[in-house]
Amino acid sequence: MVSSTPTTEEEKKIMAAKEYKQLGCLDVDASAGCAFQVRAETEAELFQLVAMHAKHSHKIDSLPPEMAAKAKAAVKTVTVTV
Numbered sequence: 001m002v003s004s005t006p007t008t009e010e011e012k013k014i015m016a017a018k019e020y021k022q023l024g025c026l027d028v029d030a031s032a033g034c035a036f037q038v039r040a041e042t043e044a045e046l047f048q049l050v051a052m053h054a055k056h057s058h059k060i061d062s063l064p065p066e067m068a069a070k071a072k073a074a075v076k077t078v079t080v081t082v
């Protein structure tokens, strides 16, 4: 794990469980039949990856507001123990 700030032993224990934002195509549009799933550390990063996928795989240049809202609502926070 890359961290620029020194942490105490206590903080390291807490940091061992890492939270990720997760979103899948099926969560937004099940009818698309796309099993793409993405995980990122921040929501901003997540939506960057989602936008890239939408562009390349679904030919969507920019997410319509309605779809973006649906995607945002579908974001799950998962905890991964490192």
Ligand SMILES: [Zn+2]
Pocket (backbone or CB within 6 Å): 025, 032, 034, 035, 036, 053, 057, 058
């Ligand atoms: Zn997809």
